[in-house]
Amino acid sequence: MSLRKKWISEPAFNTFKKILPPLSATEREAMEAGSVWWDGELFRGKPDWSKLLAYGPSTLTFDEQSFLDNQVSTLLAMLDDHHIVNERREMPEAVWDYLKREGFFSLIIPKSYGGHDFSAYANSTIVARIATRSISAAVTVMVPNSLGPGELLMHYGTQQQKDRWLPGLAKGSEVPCFALTGPEAGSDAGGIPDTGVVCRAEFEGEEVLGIRLNWDKRYITLAPRATVLGLAFRLLDPDGLLGENREPGITCALIPTSHPGVEIGDRHFPMGLAFLNGTTRGQDVFIPLEWIIGGPDYAGRGWRMLVECLSAGRGISLPALGTASGHLATRSTGAYAYVRRQFGLSIGKFEGVQEALGRIGGLTYQLEATRRLTTRALDLNESPAIVTAISKYHMTEMARTVIDDALDVHAGKGIQMGPSNYLAHSYMGIPVAITVEGANILTRNLMIFGQGASRCHPYVLQELEAAANPDQQAGLDAFDILLFKHIRFALGNVFGAFWQGMTGGRLNSSPVAGETAGYYRQLTRMSKALALCADVAMLMMGGDLKRREMLSARLGDVLSHLYLASATLKFYEDNGRPVDELPFVHYAVGRNLYLIADALEGFLQNFPNRPMAFILKALIFPLGKRYKKPLDRHAQAISKQLMSTGGIRERLTWLCYIGEQSEPGLGQLERAFGAMLAVQGLEKTLADAQHDGTLPLKETLTTLLEQAREKGVLTETDIQRLLQADEWRRAAIAVDSFPAEVLARQSRQKTDDVA
Numbered sequence: 001m002s003l004r005k006k007w008i009s010e011p012a013f014n015t016f017k018k019i020l021p022p023l024s025a026t027e028r029e030a031m032e033a034g035s036v037w038w039d040g041e042l043f044r045g046k047p048d049w050s051k052l053l054a055y056g057p058s059t060l061t062f063d064e065q066s067f068l069d070n071q072v073s074t075l076l077a078m079l080d081d082h083h084i085v086n087e088r089r090e091m092p093e094a095v096w097d098y099l100k101r102e103g104f105f106s107l108i109i110p111k112s113y114g115g116h117d118f119s120a121y122a123n124s125t126i127v128a129r130i131a132t133r134s135i136s137a138a139v140t141v142m143v144p145n146s147l148g149p150g151e152l153l154m155h156y157g158t159q160q161q162k163d164r165w166l167p168g169l170a171k172g173s174e175v176p177c178f179a180l181t182g183p184e185a186g187s188d189a190g191g192i193p194d195t196g197v198v199c200r201a202e203f204e205g206e207e208v209l210g211i212r213l214n215w216d217k218r219y220i221t222l223a224p225r226a227t228v229l230g231l232a233f234r235l236l237d238p239d240g241l242l243g244e245n246r247e248p249g250i251t252c253a254l255i256p257t258s259h260p261g262v263e264i265g266d267r268h269f270p271m272g273l274a275f276l277n278g279t280t281r282g283q284d285v286f287i288p289l290e291w292i293i294g295g296p297d298y299a300g301r302g303w304r305m306l307v308e309c310l311s312a313g314r315g316i317s318l319p320a321l322g323t324a325s326g327h328l329a330t331r332s333t334g335a336y337a338y339v340r341r342q343f344g345l346s347i348g349k350f351e352g353v354q355e356a357l358g359r360i361g362g363l364t365y366q367l368e369a370t371r372r373l374t375t376r377a378l379d380l381n382e383s384p385a386i387v388t389a390i391s392k393y394h395m396t397e398m399a400r401t402v403i404d405d406a407l408d409v410h411a412g413k414g415i416q417m418g419p420s421n422y423l424a425h426s427y428m429g430i431p432v433a434i435t436v437e438g439a440n441i442l443t444r445n446l447m448i449f450g451q452g453a454s455r456c457h458p459y460v461l462q463e464l465e466a467a468a469n470p471d472q473q474a475g476l477d478a479f480d481i482l483l484f485k486h487i488r489f490a491l492g493n494v495f496g497a498f499w500q501g502m503t504g505g506r507l508n509s510s511p512v513a514g515e516t517a518g519y520y521r522q523l524t525r526m527s528k529a530l531a532l533c534a535d536v537a538m539l540m541m542g543g544d545l546k547r548r549e550m551l552s553a554r555l556g557d558v559l560s561h562l563y564l565a566s567a568t569l570k571f572y573e574d575n576g577r578p579v580d581e582l583p584f585v586h587y588a589v590g591r592n593l594y595l596i597a598d599a600l601e602g603f604l605q606n607f608p609n610r611p612m613a614f615i616l617k618a619l620i621f622p623l624g625k626r627y628k629k630p631l632d633r634h635a636q637a638i639s640k641q642l643m644s645t646g647g648i649r650e651r652l653t654w655l656c657y658i659g660e661q662s663e664p665g666l667g668q669l670e671r672a673f674g675a676m677l678a679v680q681g682l683e684k685t686l687a688d689a690q691h692d693g694t695l696p697l698k699e700t701l702t703t704l705l706e707q708a709r710e711k712g713v714l715t716e717t718d719i720q721r722l723l724q725a726d727e728w729r730r731a732a733i734a735v736d737s738f739p740a741e742v743l744a745r746q747s748r749q750k751t752d753d754v755a
């Protein structure tokens, strides 16, 4: 044995094994699922920006664009979300029929089975556009196109299973749901108590090998209407009928809901929204072994299947809902801030409102940018588990912020429910998006850094594998090589971070020139700081870092904001660097850098080894933490653009359903907004006449206009335009009210329905 191995690698190997708790099979599968993409570059401290820009923009094919322009537009016109949510609590049959007939449930199913075979970007665009009109319809469409029977079958199904199910799923004659969650297993889905015991029993007149199932599931979307149930359970084989392994583990099967013993229970009522969600149970239900997705060979491989599919789906559906909230908030709040007047001014003239508009616009720009980059990865056949977890967490959190801001600006108008309220259902949908497909606290605290640290790091996963090698000598040999590579990497990060700190990152290269060049340099600098801190934290804290979620999540935040900022800069380049987008880029990326520095500071303040925290701080921020919150002038520039028609406002809200101009809600708001902007000049003429004393200062509009007519300040045509704009403005700020007996009748009706 070499001296290096004897004196350095072997003791380090033994310590490494001691501080790292052995990985469970479940943890290992979660860690190994998916691929590493742009996140790897960011984590390792050396992002190659030209690579990012070369990934290319997301585009829609002719068929995808046509589906959006035709089928999606027809669907949107059919949806009356107030009626669906508040009165019917379910989508009308005509809508269900249309969704099935036009293949809304088969966006991802291959054409050979009758599906559309659309890209991830198209899938996300379709779901997002529907969500600006109806969250309930969007969730209904989203579920069959994300984690569920369709996707599992395409990836793992046997040919026979694909032929049996995919054509029906594509046509909509089969409605799928997928049941993993139960009362005792939510976030800890790997711990489901539902079991399937391998046994022999009679099926269709013959004795066959199969599984006797018992399950109790809740929160299952589409279950109340499902014809095919995807079920996750723990497979047990006490009699060894399948082989040596008596506990093969989590397994997924497809079961027709008409199968004897399958019980579809009552509906839940998620935040009052109208998509279908409910329970399912089964007691001693026997199914043949062939119903396991992938066939008997896939017995016990369900967890890996779920983690892999979930890690891709997580980057599409909920980020699409988040982006839709941004588009809706941006479009409506800019217009509302202009047409709503208080203290004699548009409320958008007040700086407090501009601050909120700046946040709405800046974050929506980042939402759209991130949606595009993440779906781009998926369309490049990557399955980047960390990138999709970042997208799920941050995009639903950003959606929460923009919808909160939008509601604050709309105030009472956003609160009073009815057909005129275009924001309330998005607001109600936020907790759903936050909770499903990995609840957000868990996603931030356990997944982003937890998975990122081992997957994105160039050596840690291999070191873990070496430590777990049952052949001690082979493990040590591999570890020895890895350790010295790791030491070189770590030393490079130490010197690199210090150099970055001393030069302020100014000497880093940038793939572009102009106002955004500095951001690339600063992000490279912070990427190096992350590589250093992550390495030191893993080395000094080992397995304890996993339990210290507050510390590790902050490093996850750094990685996340590096990713979000990259997406934003790429989006700006893909769009051809339009000048009117610069305030949005400054706002969003400036905020990312500020939050990165904040997260690093929080990490260092709480790092248990104080001398090391001091050294790290001196290396990373030798001249102090210099990133600032987004500047007021950027928020003001954004708010100005959101209160004007055309340009970036159109491009940033292109997914928004607006509807007919006379339609209560966004249609009426847009009409008023356009009309009020068009009479801006006339309003100024009136105001000037008031100031020079020609017209009185305090009068109702009608009286003022009468006097303006008498004194020749305005022509008759001008007066009619002002009156029309004001009428439309009043319609746009109006809220719904209902006679008490109508509400009482609806309430009685609902009680009767439930009974």
Ligand SMILES: Cc1cc2nc3c(=O)[nH]c(=O)nc-3n(C[C@H](O)[C@H](O)[C@H](O)COP(=O)(O)OP(=O)(O)OC[C@H]3O[C@@H](n4cnc5c(N)ncnc54)[C@H](O)[C@@H]3O)c2cc1C
Pocket: 177, 178, 179, 180, 181, 185, 186, 187, 188, 218, 219, 220, 221, 222, 270, 277, 432, 435, 436, 437, 438, 439, 440, 441, 442, 443, 445, 446, 549
């Ligand atoms: C509307 C809706 C639709 C759904 N649709 C489906 C479906 O179709 N199929 C299906 O199988 N399931 C579905 N679910 C279930 C969903 O995936 C779970 O609700 C989710 O996994 C969280 O489980 P829980 O609600 O039991 O929360 P819990 O697991 O009880 O978690 C409570 C809180 O603790 C946090 N937490 C838990 N563990 C940790 C940790 N280690 N570190 C940090 N924080 C942690 C969570 O983040 C959460 O904030 C749906 C749920 C809802 C509400």
